[in-house]
Amino acid sequence: MPLWSKRNDAGRVRIFFATDVHGSEPTFRKFINAGKAYGVDVLILGGDITGKLLTPIIASGFQAKMPAGTFYLYVKMPKGIKGGRRFATAEEFSEFLITEKLISTVPWDDAGSYIRLSATFEAKGRADENRVLKEFQKRMSGLQFEF
Numbered sequence: 001m002p003l004w005s006k007r008n009d010a011g012r013v014r015i016f017f018a019t020d021v022h023g024s025e026p027t028f029r030k031f032i033n034a035g036k037a038y039g040v041d042v043l044i045l046g047g048d049i050t051g052k053l054l055t056p057i058i059a060s061g062f063q064a065k066m067p068a069g070t071f072y073l074y075v076k077m078p079k080g081i082k083g084g085r086r087f088a089t090a091e092e093f094s095e096f097l098i099t100e101k102l103i104s105t106v107p108w109d110d111a112g113s114y115i116r117l118s119a120t121f122e123a124k125g126r127a128d129e130n131r132v133l134k135e136f137q138k139r140m141s142g143l144q145f146e147f
Contacts, residue, residue: 016040056133057117060140061147077113078145090115101139 016034035043062075077093080086087093090107094115097103106116 014038014040015042015044017044056137056140059137060143061145063147074108074114074116076147077107077115078147080146082144082146087113089113101143103136103139 016031016038018031018034031043034040057075061078077087077090085096087096090109090113093113094105094107097105097115108114108116
């Protein structure tokens with residue numbers, strides 16, 4: 001069954017619409033499988049797909065937005081830290097984040113120097129979600145990236 005469109009025998013198109021997945025990978029996977037499970041012709045994923053982790057990433061100086069149809073965030077890596085370390089590749093920057101800040105990213109140097117962050121995490125509730133976001137902000141605070 002094609003993922004994006006197909007007319008059924010009655011000439012009508014069955015649509016499955018979802019929104020507010022907030023970066024949840026399990027929810028996104030359920031959405032992708034809904035086409036087959038419910039026999040629909042078109043899947044539409046509306047807004048609020050990024051997850052709240054996007055906010056502190058932008059606050060850290062990255063020019064970031066989630067690409068359509070993904071739960072990963074790709075950002076151009078900085079050239080360095082103001083008055084400090086320089087990065088020649090996304091791999092160097094990714095290694096810096098994991099060793100110095102305990103933030104895991106995936107370097108992507110094939111199409112320019114980008115890193116991939118997963119905007120997905122599981123929280124037990126609002127308080128736990130806020131704790132995770134504050135921890136990310138704390139780890140990134142004090143870094144002034146140069147792009």
